[in-house]
Amino acid sequence: MAKYILKRFLWMIPILLCVIIVVFTVMYFTPGDPAMAILGNSYTPESYEAKVRELGLDKPYIVQLGNYLINIVTKFDFGKSYMNNRSVTTQILERLQPTLIIGAVSVLLSQLIAIPVGITAATHHGKIQDYTVSSLCIILAAIPGFLLAVFLMLLFCLKLNWLPAAGITNWYGYILPIVCSIFGPLVSSCRMTRSSMLEVIRKDYIRTARAKGVSEHDVIHKHALKNALIPVLTMLGMHLGGAMGGSILVETIFTVPGLGILMKNAIYNLDYPVVEGCVIFVSFIMSLLMLLTDLAYAAVDPRVRDQITGGGKKKRRKKAAQSMEGIAA
Amino acid sequence: MTDMKTKKSSHQGGHGHHDKNSPESKALKKTNGKHPGNNHPFDPERRHGKRRRKHSQWGDVWFRLRKNKLAVIGMVLASVLILLAVFAPILTPYSQETQDIQNQFQMPSWEHPLGTDNFGRDLLTRVLYGGRTSLLVAFMALMFSVFVAIILGAIAGYYGGMLEMVIMRMTDVIQSIPPVLLAVVVSAALGSGVWQTAIAVGIAGVAPNMRLIRGQILAVRGEEYVEAAVAIGSSNIAVMFKQILPNVLSPLIVSASMGIGGNITAISGLSFIGLGVRPPISEWGNIMTSGLEYIRRFWPMAVFPGIMIMLTLFAFNCFGDGLRDALDPKLKH
Numbered sequence: 282m283a284k285y286i287l288k289r290f291l292w293m294i295p296i297l298l299c300v301i302i303v304v305f306t307v308m309y310f311t312p313g314d315p316a317m318a319i320l321g322n323s324y325t326p327e328s329y330e331a332k333v334r335e336l337g338l339d340k341p342y343i344v345q346l347g348n349y350l351i352n353i354v355t356k357f358d359f360g361k362s363y364m365n366n367r368s369v370t371t372q373i374l375e376r377l378q379p380t381l382i383i384g385a386v387s388v389l390l391s392q393l394i395a396i397p398v399g400i401t402a403a404t405h406h407g408k409i410q411d412y413t414v415s416s417l418c419i420i421l422a423a424i425p426g427f428l429l430a431v432f433l434m435l436l437f438c439l440k441l442n443w444l445p446a447a448g449i450t451n452w453y454g455y456i457l458p459i460v461c462s463i464f465g466p467l468v469s470s471c472r473m474t475r476s477s478m479l480e481v482i483r484k485d486y487i488r489t490a491r492a493k494g495v496s497e498h499d500v501i502h503k504h505a506l507k508n509a510l511i512p513v514l515t516m517l518g519m520h521l522g523g524a525m526g527g528s529i530l531v532e533t534i535f536t537v538p539g540l541g542i543l544m545k546n547a548i549y550n551l552d553y554p555v556v557e558g559c560v561i562f563v564s565f566i567m568s569l570l571m572l573l574t575d576l577a578y579a580a581v582d583p584r585v586r587d588q589i590t591g592g593g594k595k596k597r598r599k600k601a602a603q604s605m606e607g608i609a610a
Numbered sequence: 611m612t613d614m615k616t617k618k619s620s621h622q623g624g625h626g627h628h629d630k631n632s633p634e635s636k637a638l639k640k641t642n643g644k645h646p647g648n649n650h651p652f653d654p655e656r657r658h659g660k661r662r663r664k665h666s667q668w669g670d671v672w673f674r675l676r677k678n679k680l681a682v683i684g685m686v687l688a689s690v691l692i693l694l695a696v697f698a699p700i701l702t703p704y705s706q707e708t709q710d711i712q713n714q715f716q717m718p719s720w721e722h723p724l725g726t727d728n729f730g731r732d733l734l735t736r737v738l739y740g741g742r743t744s745l746l747v748a749f750m751a752l753m754f755s756v757f758v759a760i761i762l763g764a765i766a767g768y769y770g771g772m773l774e775m776v777i778m779r780m781t782d783v784i785q786s787i788p789p790v791l792l793a794v795v796v797s798a799a800l801g802s803g804v805w806q807t808a809i810a811v812g813i814a815g816v817a818p819n820m821r822l823i824r825g826q827i828l829a830v831r832g833e834e835y836v837e838a839a840v841a842i843g844s845s846n847i848a849v850m851f852k853q854i855l856p857n858v859l860s861p862l863i864v865s866a867s868m869g870i871g872g873n874i875t876a877i878s879g880l881s882f883i884g885l886g887v888r889p890p891i892s893e894w895g896n897i898m899t900s901g902l903e904y905i906r907r908f909w910p911m912a913v914f915p916g917i918m919i920m921l922t923l924f925a926f927n928c929f930g931d932g933l934r935d936a937l938d939p940k941l942k943h
Contacts, residue, residue: 299783304795311799419680419931423924425875427882428916431902435913439906526788530879534902545883548798556798560791568786 282586285579289572300564301353301557305346308553315363315551336363349557359558364550369558372543380532380539382455384524387462388517395467396513399474403509404501406479414471422468427530430461434534458531465527466520470513478509511582517574522567674936681932687925691918695741704732706739706892715908725910728900736892737915743804743893744922748873750808752866755815760862762816763823764850767831774824781817789814793876797885807886811876815869822865826858860937867930871923878919894919 316332317324333339337348352358359369402414437444437457445454481487482505490504491497529541536542540559547555579585675681694701709729716726724733766774784792797810830836831854839853878895880886887893889900894915901911 296779296782296786299779300786303783304787307795307799312801419924419927422927423871423920425879425919425923427879428898428919431898431905431912431916435905435909522788523790526790526794529790529794529883533883544794548794548885556795560787560795563791564787567788571786 282579286576289576293568293572297561297565297568298350298354300568301350301561302346304557304560304564305349308557309342309345311551311553313551315553318551319363353561359561360554362547362555363552364547364555369554372555373540373558373562376538376540376543378539379455379537380525380528380541383458383462383528383531383537383539384521386455387459388466388520388524390459391463391465391467391520392470392513392517394463395470396474396510399471399513400478400501400506400509402471402475403478403482411475414475418468418472421464424464426461426465426527427534429464430457430531430534433457433461454535454537458535458537461531461534462524462527465523466516470516470520473513473516474509477512478505481505481509484508511578515574515578518567518570518572521570522563525563525566671933671936675932678932678935680928681936684925684928684930684932687921688929691741691922691925692745694738695745698735698738698742702732702735702738704735706731706735707890715904718910724914725908727897727911728904728908733897733910733914736897737894737918740892740894740897740915741918741922743887743891744874744877744895744919747804747808747811747877747887747893748870750805751812751815751873751877752869754809754812755819755869756862756866758812758816759819759823760855763820764827764854766820767824767827768846768850768854777820778824781820784813785817790876790879793880794883794885797880802886802888804887804891807877807880810880810886811873814876815873819862819865819869822861823858826861827854830854830857864930864934864937867926867933870926871930874919874922874926878915 316329316336316338320328320332337345340348349360352360357370359373361368362372398414402411405411434457444457482501487500487505490500495504525540528537528539529545531537532539532541533545540563544556544559546552547559675685709731710726713726714728716722718725722732722734724737727733727736762777766777787795792814793810796813797807800806800810836849836853839849844852877886878893878898881888881893881895882899884899887896889896897915898912901908901913901915905912
């Protein structure tokens with residue numbers, strides 16, 4: 282088991298390095314001249330030259346990439362912002378809190394709602410509850426988060442004046458951004474819970490449990506749920522990554538000072554180190570979460586555990602067979 | 611249909627040079643007498659001529675799709691939206707660019723069913739033209755992602771080995787970047803415009819489609835009719851496109867029809883934050899953004915494009931759901 286965990290963590294390193302290379306390369310080939318953008322009106326050929334040298338933009342691609350990689354790997358340093366010369370890492374950490382709160386709370390809440398609702402729909406398959414849930418899902422799936430954000434802002438902030446339209450000076454400000462980010466993961470988890478529950482309920486071992494006289498509640502919650510939730514919970518990492526990526530839209534609408542706005546402004550200002558830092562940082566978090574959910578399954582689910590350690594067994598058996606052959610020969 | 615065809619050709623390949631007097635062909639000749647009009651002794655599929663053709667695979671799919679009310683609603687709505695987009699220039703007397711500052715911010719009226727925007731342009735016209743851009747870019751993005759996915763997936767699934775390793779690790783890398791951020795970064799790199807946005811949105815769709823195709827190919831590769839095709843000396847390309855691809859098609863169609871909605875969301879989202887397609891080209895997302903500036907005194911500009919996005923998503927989601935159930939009735943719950 283420990284070997285498997287170590288192996289998975291080691292596999293993450295080359296993948297994350299490649300993510301850094303891909304993001305850096307894409308931003309490197311982005312048209313637009315950051316040095317020009319910084320200088321603006323104070324442009325002279327000499328100051329331009331000096332700025333280019335200061336930013337290290339005169340060096341060839343491979344050298345720039347190498348420096349960037351080395352700084353991240355050795356010092357976790359994503360470079361400095363072109364605009365205000367502050368370290369990208371500190372800027373990200375400053376802006377992380379609101380994005381993380383909105384992302385984590387909305388994903389957690391969405392799962393807390395989606396799983397019971399999905400189970401209810403599955404256990405009442407073909408009845409009114411099921412139809413209600415399914416049609417609600419179809420309607421909600423047609424409303425992307427940023428549309429909902431615009432509509433809710435129009436209703437609650439401008440017509441009814443109940444909630445602040447911009448900023449998060451107190452916790453009221455969090456309500457609408459969280460509500461807008463809930464529905465995406467909610468709909469997808471709800472559908473997935475329903476369909477995987479329906480699949481599991483038809484399995485033989487559930488019939489056996491019922492035949493033994495286990496109560497319906499226990500059949501669903503103790504026997505079926507454990508298997509039905511596997512595909513749902515595997516998506517957790519994806520959902521949080523999606524919520525943090527999608528924050529760029531919701532944060533723009535409600536002017537939440539989070540990672541999304543930081544990134545959006547950086548794109549406009551051609552502030553490439555900040556854009557790269559944000560994307561790489563969010564990708565790190567997402568990969569880590571996906572890995573953790575995988576590992577959690579390996580720890581909890583005996584079948585997955587067997588698959589992992591089973592590989593070891595097979596090898597041992599092979600070795601034993603070889604040695605037997607050796608003896609026979 | 612295509613599925614049957616592939617099987618047929620491999621059957622013929624296998625048994626084409628039969629001895630006419632073999633017991634098998636004699637037996638077939640007997641049954642032949644009972645069914646006049648059957649001139650394919652070695653192909654039981656064609657024995658019932660017309661009746662068989664009625665129940666072709668796609669005929670069955672169409673039959674099941676028609677029975678599903680939601681799918682029919684989705685299909686009709688989607689066709690209406692596509693037609694509105696295609697015939698936008700005929701449907702409206704206004705041009706999408708002519709500005710009329712004196713008549714800006716008019717509420718909906720008979721002359722301007724959805725009102726006018728901040729430059730006094732007819733909002734309905736803008737929204738219709740916006741649909742043109744949104745749908746066009748969504749389909750282009752879909753084409754791009756499916757095309758790249760088929761090529762990479764076929765290479766990975768069919769040839770395997772080092773190539774497969776490299777391709778799979780690359781998709782691992784791409785998939786560990788959240789799709790929205792990937793689209794944002796690529797869109798920032800390519801700049802704004804129609805095809806640039808299509809590529810930015812399409813790239814995010816390549817990896818999942820590729821995994822799908824590769825998985826299907828791996829599942830189909832060991833089948834006998836593929837072996838038969840290889841045995842009669844079909845080239846790799848022929849096997850891939852004639853034998854394997856038709857069998858990979860149905861999950862790919864489902865994924866594509868479900869992908870349109872996601873693409874529309876991504877495109878309007880990108881345009882909404884100022885990337886993607888920028889004014890003066892109208893697009894639902896960028897009409898909404900400019901509407902958001904004036905939302906306090908004039909709501910139609912932000913709301914109507916939003917409603918169009920919702921209708922489009924609803925239509926394509928319903929159609930995609932229905933198509934999935936129709937193509938694979940076993941999966942239907």
